[in-house]
Amino acid sequence: MSVGTIVCASLWSDFTSPEKSDERYNELCPKESSIAETARDDFDKEIVHIDSKGAIIFVIAASTFLVLLFFFMSSWFVWVLIVLFCIGGIEGMHNCIVSLTVRKGRSCGQKTVSVPLFGETSIFSLVVLLFCVAFAVFWAATRQESYSWIGQDILGICLMITVLQLARLPNIKVATVLLCCAFVYDIFWVFISPVIFHESVMIAVARGDKAGGEAIPMLLRFPRLFDPWGGYDMIGFGDILFPGLLVSFAHRFDKDNGRGASNGYFLWLVIGYGIGLVFTYLGLYLMNGNGQPALLYLVPCTLGVTVILGFIRGELKNLWNYGSDPSLSTEHSEV
Template sequence: MENGAKVDIQMFSPEKPAFDGAIPFLWLMAVGTVACASVWTFVVVGNEDKNSPSPGGDEAPESEIVELKTKTALVFIVTASLVLLFLFFFRSTWSAWLLVVLFCLGGLQGLHYVASTLTVRACEQCREAKVTLPALGNVAVVSLVIIPVALIFVVFWATHQSSPFAWVGQDLMGICMMILVLQVVHLPNIKVASALLISAFLYDIFWVFISPFIFKKSVMITVARGSDDGPSLPMVLKMPKEFDAWNGYDMIGFGDILFPGLLVAFSFR
């Protein structure tokens, strides 16, 4: 410096609050999703007769149920591990957008299912209102109204992911999608539940805590953060840290909700 003057530079680092206020809300969303999905058939759908039509068409909901088998645990470990490794080694904008597109498709189905079921529950006459369309046959009027609205919502979220309020749309689509998954996928017995949950537990432990010793980084955490120049991966519920000077989000993965949710829904049934 001129005239030999000394300048002291001090770095300011704000302290993180002792209590993260976003975590209780994230916990409520996760537990609430599982609770709603578990009682959905009995409370919202109304435990209807097996021959009754689903809100979106003529097919009975029971015909769409998929019962997991014991070998599903092994298939899950192998498939999920291969997908993780692929995303870890080939992290790019296109792979991130591919997951965003898949999430949007699942979110669209979830929004349609939840909204149509609630509409039919509130207005029983809406179930019978149908129109005949070329190549589609009989289509419920409620679906013709809800699907375009849900599609606009999904497209708007996909094009505004950088918005500070994008997490609201992501959480709404994620919750609806998980409710739909827990209606379609069922555990037949506690043996399958034990095999699946133990496999999922070992899967998480390995790819989060053990993988850094092999790949120099935690594979699951690296994949969850996404690439620097692409969108963040949407397969999580997230809540902003409003009282943290560092900002950021608290997150919980869909798998951490769905797998316990399968057991809770099985126990309730």
């Protein structure tokens, strides 16, 4: 599920962008074409380009929030997180369904209705929104059931696909700052925090030890097969989003420079991410199931692969300053 989420998020723009065959349609229906262009422009304005300073601030803020969760976590606080997760999941699920459906069938978004506070809204979009709200409410009401992991994973995957569309890394320099900070963050709060707080802060928060066992929903779950205790394999959103930002950048870099699967970076990073997950589960096995900082394995297997491949191909300087030095990007795209 983790690998699939990253691949889908990286290729999402390819799935939802107009086909070349739509050019004739745009000529015949200029009004709808202009609406689609406006929607794309609005989406581009929402994109957040992460810089080095923002990456450091984000990791510091995440650490602060984790400590607050550890000391002040209670059942009502977890409920706040559940509500926020549902809101994010609804928006992500709505975005995924609408963008895919409208891409395949243009007629879906043609009929509109006037809605108070929202103005003119597509009927199809409104119906999808109501479905997503009902789905999230059903999950929240049945989150303690054995099948609730399905709804949680669907909402979480849609949320992460949307986040990876809106947040982007401009180059490897920023990716190095972000992933190295996340690397230290994960190791500290899993392995080193017990020395200070007498227990692993990350693991205690993930399990909801101080909230009556009410775990936070910001993770993907999958039931362990043949486990008599009914346990789950879990991976946090951060272990998908941080490497996912780098994998998404690799796809954009390959696309901008006309790279294929063999001479590009995207495929190799997806393979590296998968191998990193294997190492994570190997660490779990060797440490008798004790929680592992997944980024300890995922960062070297993604960022490390990028740096090594870039060095071997003589493209490390271009990757490092990509987007900040137009001459490098232009020179490379002409090759």
